[in-house]
Amino acid sequence: MVKKSTQEWETVWVQPSNECERYGACGSNAICTVVQDGKAKCTCMKDEWNAGNRSQGCVRNPPLDCQVNKTGDGFLSIPNVKWPDFSYWVSGVTDEYGCMNTCRQNCSCGAYVYMTQLTGCLHWGNELMDVYQFQAGGYALNLKLPASELAGSHIAVWKIAAIASAVVLFVLLACLFLWWKRGRNIKVHRSWRRSRRSSTRSQQSAGMLDISHSIPFDDETEDGKNHELKVLSLDRIKAATGSFSESNKLGEGGFGPVYMGTLPGGEEVAVKRLCKNSGQGHEEFKNEVILIAKLQHRNLVRLLACCIQGEEKILVYEYMPNKSLDAFIFNPEKRGLLDWRTRFDIIEGIARGLLYLHRDSRLRIVHRDLKASNILLDTDMNPKISDFGMARIFGGDENQFNTNRVVGTFGYMSPEYAMEGIFSVKSDVYSFGVLILEIITGKRAVSFHGQQESLNIAGYAWQQWNEDKGEDMIDPLIKPSCSIRQVLRCIHIALLCVQDHAQERPDVPAVILMLSSDSSSLPMPRAPTLMLRGRALESSKSSENERSHSIGTVSMTQLHGR
Known part of the structure; x- marks a missing residue:
């Protein structure tokens, strides 16, 4: 300071x-x-x-x-x-x-x-x-x-294994004895063996994190039809995309280009081809495949197939004709196509997708890279959260995790994650708050750097809101179609989401309740006191696609009220 x-x-x-x-x-x-x-x-x-x-x-x-x-x-x-x-x-x-x-x-x-x-x-x-x-x-x-x-x-480890095996064997023998006592020993024993084999196969198919069983990463595999997730050959992928033709290229993601493709039945798909030097290794690839294959929600992108052959790692998604949210809200020519009703529906849809990830799915997941370019839009402009390469699973009563490898995009990252490597579901809530402000203003999170005394969109929004100038933040293109009261309430909710301290942010169920009610009172947000600035923020501004940052030397600035 x-x-x-x-x-x-x-x-x-x-x-x-x-x-x-x-x-x-x-x-x-x-x-x-x-x-x-x-x-x-x-x-x-x-x-x-x-x-x-x-x-x-x-x-x-x-x-x-x-x-x-x-x-x-x-x-x-x-x-x-x-x-x-x-x-x-x-x-x-x-x-x-x-x-x-x-x-x-x-x-x-x-x-x-x-x-x-x-x-x-x-x-x-x-x-x-x-x-x-x-x-x-x-x-x-x-x-x-x-x-x-x-x-x-x-x-001792082997002794434990031997004892456990003996116990399992004893239980099985006891079951067989009981069935024999009922006069069904041979017939039921055969049926039991068949059911056990079937159960084992089902468990192997369901246990998708054991890649060797559920997703057969085999260069000779053509379609993997007996598994939950299709595994396509590289030849099929090339045929679908015209050998990764430049004319079929939809854009460039954080880990590589995305192409439009057409499968033999006529289904249109988006094909994400990971660059060899993209930074996403085999583990991140498996992570994304496994997570998306297990998650089913209308506001999450659907993974249809994958391919791993030689050095190629490819993901095949459902095709989103309207591409990503950033292609609209940051494009002067397309921004006007999203009126306030559509933008509010997108905000609510993202919140519902986060609720599923944080609470309602079988796995408890923190996305860690929620941003406008990772929100895809379908034909009806319904939002779908995508790109789970950096997501982490939380188990049991685990509430937060600490890592020395900070990944994501500055501007969307919560202070405790960017500076200390601590992340939780509240880290996603912070990113969601930034997204709300971007959707309302039509401006990128990092575009406020150097303007007045603001260091990012959160600081700028709080200054405007605190000075009763919140209406000045609203994208002029949506003012004719919006309820000013509702938009200002959304700004208020966003400011609660971007509080410096994780414990002061609402969780996603509370956010959804706030969004769905116009009458309930909202707590007052605190002024942001800790902001990232300097080289870390500048690198985000110049290269939004950069995905992985080690924790380096970062300066910290304190803002004092006048």
């Missing part, structure tokens, strides 16, 4: 506070610990994995036994760590033994965690990135190792 006495800048807050908080400080398969003066000490998860330059990560040595014998691998518990990035949730698993066993049988699984009240069953791939070990606290991570690397103290 600026000292009044000298008018010089004084640093009051710096992030990261130590080298281990820098994303991927030690590379993959390594553990970062803090030593004197905040320096990072990098050690391989096993000494034998040393690859020479530990800042570049470590390599498994020897490799896992899974390729030869799926029962030959075991697990080493590593305590007091921040879990690696890019976990994926495994459905249909109800206990630790099931979580451990599915990881052991999956050659792509390098670690697992099972926590009943928080996450359920989480798996990671073989590249474990950004593991930070604390002196105390944190969580335990179960690292997958070949039997030859396991110390004697870890034979």
Whole structure:
């Protein structure tokens, strides 16, 4: 901030506070610990994995036994760590033994965690990135190792597995005995075996986070007709898009271009082709596929198929003829096509989609990148939330998460996420508040930088509203069609959504109630006190498509009322 006495800048807050908080400080398969003066000490998860330059990560040595014998691998518990990035949730698993066993049988699984009240069953791939070990606290991570690397103290894991297997076997034998007592032993036993096989196949099909079962990422697969999600070959995708013809290009997303395509039956689709250097790796790709395939709501984009062949990673969505919201509200020629009634319906539709993500779906999901370009519009201008590559699943009673890898778009990011890496459902609420203000004003969130004393659209909106100039914010093109009272109420709701502190923001059910009622009184919003400014905001202004930012050095400005 600026000292009044000298008018010089004084640093009051710096992030990261130590080298281990820098994303991927030690590379993959390594553990970062803090030593004197905040320096990072990098050690391989096993000494034998040393690859020479530990800042570049470590390599498994020897490799896992899974390729030869799926029962030959075991697990080493590593305590007091921040879990690696890019976990994926495994459905249909109800206990630790099931979580451990599915990881052991999956050659792509390098670690697992099972926590009943928080996450359920989480798996990671073989590249474990950004593991930070604390002196105390944190969580335990179960690292997958070949039997030859396991110390004697870890034979207990195998004992637990053996005991659990014995218990399961005992229960099954008891069931068989009871059926035999009823005179149905052979006939019912065969029926039971058939039903068990059918149940197992159903669980494998439903457990879509276990990619090897539900989404057969196989280069030889043509259509994957026996699965919930179609898997198309690259040849099919090329035929649908005219070999990714420039004339079929709809736009450029955060991770790559999007093309219009036509499937053999005549169905029009949007094909998202991820760039090889887009920043979205295999884990993010699986994340988006899995999330969207599981989510079904009229205000969420529908995923129809996917393709992974060689280095190509492609998603096939339902086609949205009106493209994205930003193509209308920030386009002087198209902005007038959205009257106030349509804009209000879009606001309500986005809120309903968020309600489903946060509360009503089987999974509790934080989107983390809600913005105008990720809101697609169908033929009737109904909004659909898209782009789930950066979304995170919350389990059980988990309310917030902390990460050293901040992803998203500045201008839409809540202060606690941008500055501390803490995100929750209230982070999406902040982004939604920014979206409301953009829809009402017809201006981008970052276009206010440098205007008067405002640093972003939230600061500008509060200043105008606080000075009874809220009506001046309204896009002139919608004034003839709008109820000024209703628009000002929406501005008020948006200001509540963009409060600095997450606990002061309403949740989505409360927002929907506020939007649907014109008579209920609203609490007074506080003035924004913490804003991002400087290089971070400028980078957002110049490149809105940038998707991933490590937490760097950020300045903090305090606003004082006059």
